[in-house]
Amino acid sequence: MSDESPNVTYSPEDEQQNDEEIENNSSADSPFKEPICMKLALDDHIKAFKENTYLEREFEALQCSSELIDKVISNYIIVKQILSNLRWQEKILCKQVCTTWNSAVHALSREQxxxxxxxxxxxxxxxxxxxxxxxxxxxxxxxxxxxxxxxxxxxxxxxxxxxxxxxxxxxxxxxxxxxxxxxxxxxxxxxxxxxxxxxxxxxxxxxxxxxxxxxxxxxxxxxxxxxxxxxxxxxxxxxxxxxxxxxxxxxxxxxxxxxxxxxxxxxxxxxxxxxxxxxxxxxxxxxxxxxxxxxxxxxxxxxxxxxxxxxxxxxxxxxxxxxxxxxxxxxxxxxxxxxxxxxxxxxxxxxxxxxxxxxxxxxxxxxxxxxxxxxxxxxxxxxxxxxxxxxxxxxxxxxxxxxxxxxxxxxxxxxxxxxxxxxxxxxxxxxxxxxxxxxxxxxxxxxxxxxxxxxxxxxxxxxxxxxxxxxxxxxxxxx
Structure with missing residues (x-):
């Protein structure tokens, strides 16, 4: 790590910049040029879960055999192995899928x-x-x-x-x-x-x-x-x-x-x-x-x-x-x-x-x-x-x-x-x-x-x- 701290500057005029000006002022070789710091929002699917609201998303369904789908959804061993690799935020959503997934998540919470x-x-x-x-x-x-x-x-x-x-x-x-x-x-x-x-x-x-x-x-x-x-x-x-x-x-x-x-x-x-x-x-x-x-x-x-x-x-x-x-x-x-x-x-x-x-x-x-x-x-x-x-x-x-x-x-x-x-x-x-x-x-x-x-x-x-x-x-x- 360098001993030099980045040169961070701010001026009130920054608040008046529109998106085009922000893009022009944000080049890769100068990551700290007159920033406007924005609070991060939750991901849409996490926010919907937290607020208990319906989220409609556009997606293209994968073509899978019904036999494979049944295995993934109902086979506890396979489900647990797949879910073990997810971040905890994703796991809280997976608990809502079915009782098998819920049990797998609870088991993982006592192992990881x-x-x-x-x-x-x-x-x-x-x-x-x-x-x-x-x-x-x-x-x-x-x-x-x-x-x-x-x-x-x-x-x-x-x-x-x-x-x-x-x-x-x-x-x-x-x-x-x-x-x-x-x-x-x-x-x-x-x-x-x-x-x-x-x-x-x-x-x-x-x-x-x-x-x-x-x-x-x-x-x-x-x-x-x-x-x-x-x-x-x-x-x-x-x-x-x-x-x-x-x-x-x-x-x-x-x-x-x-x-x-x-x-x-x-x-x-x-x-x-x-x-x-x-x-x-x-x-x-x-x-x-x-x-x-x-x-x-x-x-x-x-x-x-x-x-x-x-x-x-x-x-x-x-x-x-x-x-x-x-x-x-x-x-x-x-x-x-x-x-x-x-x-x-x-x-x-x-x-x-x-x-x-x-x-x-x-x-x-x-x-x-x-x-x-x-x-x-x-x-x-x-x-x-x-x-x-x-x-x-x-x-x-x-x-x-x-x-x-x-x-x-x-x-x-x-x-x-x-x-x-x-x-x-x-x-x-x-x-x-x-x-x-x-x-x-x-x-x-x-x-x-x-x-x-x-x-x-x-x-x-x-x-x-x-x-x-x-x-x-x-x-x-x-x-």
Whole structure:
């Protein structure tokens, strides 16, 4: 990737251009010439399904024997094999065909459970400027899509014809936000995409992945966006909460969490605190303890950091497009955004073994041997799963430790993709707790300027790993 950011310009006169002027101003050798960014629409057949409306399309019927048609429609094995190759958006339509297809789709949803990491590869070739690269196909319906983007990537746009896959069935004459394009192919029409804006990103796919060549440990200069696609896992639910005003905490957090806790157990909490909310002490984030009050005897993972901004609501995408056209920037009103994973209190069976764990590398873990030791000990306290993913939320002040931490975590969890970002303050707990956990008043050497953990949840100069796994347990080593 080039270190030079594309020269993006905008003027109010752009809004008065007609289609002919847009076409003249949109040449292949200058993908960023005075763009008008347009919000992407759902494909006609997906929109018709979502709105429960009739869609009449012109098509030419293929001439097939009735025997072949009967086999395709009614043979479960053949149907399942064919449908296994479709994207999840197509599968939701196939469920409506007949009971055989419905059963096949449901069976596949319980088999195609692997997470998918992805990234937007910019300036790919002379024919395409931006290519969505992914470690696998988006086969299963998403539970949540986490996208991490830096400031220069947030307002990135490109001509429709220079994005792969093309956002429009027939490439249009307008520019599109690359984040809007990512949303269309990963999560639309579901509203389950969470975007986290941070200038420093981490992305460490597994070595066998086609995306491994794009691995990064701490990127700031180039426009970049990376993400993690987590499919729907039976019995597991994801809940997102946006807090826009501390005066509405009762309705936005306490009431919502209390209602969830009536029949569900919290397994993991991810917290993003934006720069608009000053986090000086544990008192500023004390509301998180309410979850512990609701399930005092059931531990859970928690991790978070202070970042620039979040986009957790569908309406924010519209604001993003408007911001790009107006002044090529966008900020939401979010103060704190939380993502929470839960499981039923009384599951009929725990077939998918979903669980989450968190590890805190505080400023006393500064030397490389101590980092490696802490990660190795953590890997011995948690099981390794058939499917897994990890979030790395770290302080930018850990300097050259970022890649070492990722290498150590990869060695301990060789089949786990790592995605995340770096911020200016971290939140976390050790789950499971360390056997010989030193007290906060320990004389362990810490990084200069760090006062140590504040009541075990707020840190600085630290790294938080959140490890989630599901499916078969491949190993379950004792502590």
């Amino acid at each position: 459970l692997g997470p998918v990491d992805f990234m937007m590869n910019l300036r790919s070739t002379s024919l395409t400027w931006a290519v969505l690269k992914r470690s696998g196909n988006f086969y299963n319906e998403p539970m949540v899509v986490m996208t991490f983007v830096n400031g220069s990537g947030l307002d990135m746009t490109s001509q429709c014809k220079l994005i792969e896959p093309s956002p429009c069935a027939i490439p249009c004459l307008y520019d599109h936000s690359l984040l809007d394009s990512v949303q269309k192919y990963t999560s639309a029409p579901k509203d389950c995409m969470n975007m986290i804006r941070s200038d420093y990103l981490s992305y460490w796919p597994t070595p066998s992945s086609v995306t491994y060549e794009h691995a990064i440990a701490n990127l700031k200069v180039n426009p970049y966006m990376v993400g993690l696609f987590i499919p729907v896992i039976p019995d597991v639910e994801y809940h997102a909460i946006n807090i826009k005003s501390m005066g509405n905490m009762q309705q936005e957090f306490y009431d919502v969490v209390k209602n969830i806790s009536k029949d569900r157990i919290f397994k993991g909490i991810i917290v993003y605190v934006t720069d608009k909310y000053l986090l000086h002490s544990v008192e500023d984030i004390i509301f998180l303890n309410y979850i512990k009050d609701l399930q005092p005897d059931i531990p859970y993972a928690i991790g978070g950091c202070i970042i620039e901004d979040t986009i957790f609501e569908p309406s924010d995408i519209n604001g993003l497009i408007e911001g790009i056209n107006a002044y090529r920037d966008f900020f939401s009103e979010n103060l704190i955004s939380l993502g929470m994973f839960t499981v039923p209190k009384s599951p009929q069976k725990n077939e998918y073994n979903f669980n989450m764990y968190s590890l805190v590398l505080d400023s006393s873990h500064w030397a490389k041997p101590k980092i490696q030791q802490a990660i190795n000990e953590f890997s011995c306290r948690v099981p390794q799963f058939e499917y897994s993913a990890a979030l790395k939320l770290s302080c930018v002040g850990r300097d050259q430790k970022h890649q070492w931490e990722q290498d150590c975590f990869r060695a301990a969890f060789p089949n786990t993709t790592i995605v995340g970002c770096n911020g200016n303050g971290e939140l976390g707990v050790d789950h499971p707790p360390r056997p010989d956990e030193p007290s906060p008043q320990s004389s362990a050497k810490r990084h200069c300027g760090d006062s140590g953990p504040q009541f075990g949840i707020v840190y600085s100069y630290s790294t938080i790993f959140i490890y989630m796994g599901w499916g078969k347990i491949l190993s379950n080593r004792p502590a």
